[in-house]
Amino acid sequence: ANGNQVQELDALVVGAGFGGVYQLKVIRDAGYKVKLVEHGDDYGGVWYWNRYPGARVDSSIPHYEFSDPKLWKDWTWKQRFPGGPELRAYFAHVADLWDLRKDTQFNTFVSSATWNDSEARWTVKTKAAEVYKVKYLLLNTGFAAKRYIPDWKGIDSFKGTFLHPSYWPHEEPDLKGKRVAVIGTGSTGIQIAQELSKVASQLTVFQRTPNMSLPMAQVEYDLPKQALPKSEYPNLFAGRNDSFSGFSFNFLPRSTFEDTPEERQKTYEGLWSKGDFEFWLATYYDMLFDPKANGEAYKFWRDKTRARINESKVADILAPIEQPYAFGCKRISLEDEYFEIYNKPNVSLVDISNKGTPIQGLTEKGIKTTDKEYEFDFIVCATGYDAITGGLRQIDIRGPSGESLSDYWKAGAKTYLGLTVSGFPNMFFTYGPQAPTALCNGPTCAELQGNWILNMMNHMKENSLKKIDAQKESEAQYKELIWKLANVSLLPTVDSWYMGTNIPGKPREPLIYLGGVPTYYKTINEAAANGYTGFSLS
Numbered sequence: 001a002n003g004n005q006v007q008e009l010d011a012l013v014v015g016a017g018f019g020g021v022y023q024l025k026v027i028r029d030a031g032y033k034v035k036l037v038e039h040g041d042d043y044g045g046v047w048y049w050n051r052y053p054g055a056r057v058d059s060s061i062p063h064y065e066f067s068d069p070k071l072w073k074d075w076t077w078k079q080r081f082p083g084g085p086e087l088r089a090y091f092a093h094v095a096d097l098w099d100l101r102k103d104t105q106f107n108t109f110v111s112s113a114t115w116n117d118s119e120a121r122w123t124v125k126t127k128a129a130e131v132y133k134v135k136y137l138l139l140n141t142g143f144a145a146k147r148y149i150p151d152w153k154g155i156d157s158f159k160g161t162f163l164h165p166s167y168w169p170h171e172e173p174d175l176k177g178k179r180v181a182v183i184g185t186g187s188t189g190i191q192i193a194q195e196l197s198k199v200a201s202q203l204t205v206f207q208r209t210p211n212m213s214l215p216m217a218q219v220e221y222d223l224p225k226q227a228l229p230k231s232e233y234p235n236l237f238a239g240r241n242d243s244f245s246g247f248s249f250n251f252l253p254r255s256t257f258e259d260t261p262e263e264r265q266k267t268y269e270g271l272w273s274k275g276d277f278e279f280w281l282a283t284y285y286d287m288l289f290d291p292k293a294n295g296e297a298y299k300f301w302r303d304k305t306r307a308r309i310n311e312s313k314v315a316d317i318l319a320p321i322e323q324p325y326a327f328g329c330k331r332i333s334l335e336d337e338y339f340e341i342y343n344k345p346n347v348s349l350v351d352i353s354n355k356g357t358p359i360q361g362l363t364e365k366g367i368k369t370t371d372k373e374y375e376f377d378f379i380v381c382a383t384g385y386d387a388i389t390g391g392l393r394q395i396d397i398r399g400p401s402g403e404s405l406s407d408y409w410k411a412g413a414k415t416y417l418g419l420t421v422s423g424f425p426n427m428f429f430t431y432g433p434q435a436p437t438a439l440c441n442g443p444t445c446a447e448l449q450g451n452w453i454l455n456m457m458n459h460m461k462e463n464s465l466k467k468i469d470a471q472k473e474s475e476a477q478y479k480e481l482i483w484k485l486a487n488v489s490l491l492p493t494v495d496s497w498y499m500g501t502n503i504p505g506k507p508r509e510p511l512i513y514l515g516g517v518p519t520y521y522k523t524i525n526e527a528a529a530n531g532y533t534g535f536s537l538s
């Protein structure tokens with residue numbers, strides 16, 4: 001379908017990660033005419049783009065998959081935390097069993113969407129100048145659709161290879177015996193560093209902020225051994241919406257100092273040995289709220305971590321004696337022998353925080369910090385994303401007023417229920433701002449938000465309604481709620497992409513809903529059950 005021919009649909013779904021794939025499946029099953037378009041040339045979303053060595057999900061399976069028995073019945077995983085290739089194979093399995101390919105178009109980047117009020121339709125245009133007219137615009141672009149590369153001087157002058165992990169070449173570059181830099185120590189940077197420490201002749205990691213990463217506790221599965229007997233899957237999936245973070249665990253029902261120091265140590269050890277996010281999201285309920293409780297968690301983490309690092313000078317950078325920021329308020333990563341790589345002779349660490357030697361720019365040969373020039377063959381720029389809002393703002397979306405979504409959000413994100421924006425009728429998104437996004441297991445939120453959107457469409461159809469738009473007042477109240485929930489926690493005290501502060505000039509604000517999945521689920525479902533409170537329907 002090329003050229004100027006306008007394609008008319010009930011809904012256009014944008015993005016083929018967990019959110020978009022689920023949305024296509026349920027909406028089409030309900031009888032709507034729908035199509036999925038995706039920028040890449042296959043399914044997977046972040047798993048399609050992130051092909052860097054060591055890319056791995058840090059949510060455990062079987063949480064990290066869809067709940068449809070048709071999918072899991074005959075699917076077996078090889079690892080508790082699967083890597084990129086296994087996740088892409090899973091997406092291919094989903095696409096086959098859900099028969100998605102015939103309604104998917106790859107290599108398609110949505111560039112604009114304009115609301116036509118008299119027709120009550122979105123006119124959507126792609127980079128290749130295709131045109132769609134749709135009743136619903138369903139954005140499933142995820143939280144990491146727009147990569148971020150700092151504006152360093154001299155990037156173009158570097159003669160070696162400069163890579164962002166989300167744009168890793170499909171044909172694996174050969175890093176064996178090469179001098180490699182990794183800038184950034186978020187989840188991505190540490191996964192890459194772990195892997196490249198095995199192949200690079202010299203690996204230099206540039207760290208601005210310590211990553212309070214936790215041991216993953218990877219498990220290899222061999223048939224018939226799997227994480228859980230399949231008979232327990234339905235219960236597990238049913239329980240995901242009752243967990244703060246969309247997994248199966250929850251915070252403990254007691255506070256840090258209700259336990260004696262000995263009991264506390266025992267509790268921490270227990271959580272630690274389980275791996276996964278348990279030391280983060282299944283710990284004392286006050287950990288993310290009370291600085292003293294948080295300090296206890298930090299101390300435990302610090303001592304465990306320092307014990308793994310040979311040189312105390314290096315340990316001081318990776319796991320400082322003094323707590324640098326509130327534990328768990330930047331995205332926790334999971335690692336597998338990450339801290340041990342610094343004991344290897346071919347690996348070194350550079351502190352580029354303000355206390356150390358910040359990067360001044362790139363040169364022909366490599367990286368220049370305030371004290372010296374480093375030479376590299378490869379520079380891996382693991383500096384993250386214009387997270388959560390970037391993927392949405394890069395599309396030129398204009399509602400009835402003519403103002404773009406990007407402009408409307410200039411001073412901060414505004415949504416109602418983390419699902420839609422006032423003044424942008426019939427536009428909904430999953431895994432976007434002001435939802436549990438990024439503190440919620442991806443497939444859990446894909447399903448609960450995707451189902452909500454489907455139910456909304458059914459309600460519109462049954463009542464012969466054309467247009468649904470959030471009211472300004474409910475949007476403003478919802479934003480107050482977002483701040484209220486954030487302010488009782490320690491999250492706003494820390495710079496992170498949760499707070500938008502990783503991008504220069506981006507407003508500092510909580511980009512996620514911090515009330516947890518169960519409360520969020522209740523909130524959005526109550527609004528629907530009461531006849532879509534906070535919306536104007538016509």
Ligand code: NA7
Binds near residue numbers: 144185207438497
């Ligand atoms: P993150 O988590 O945003 O990490 C980016 C890293 O890059 C982080 O260590 C940053 O340090 C560092 N960074 C960013 N900008 C700079 C500049 N200008 N100079 C030096 N260092 C910089 O992105 P990831 O890709 O690792 O992970 C994204 C999410 O994917 C992750 O959270 C999981 O949900 C999966 P900082 O901490 O800001 O000081």
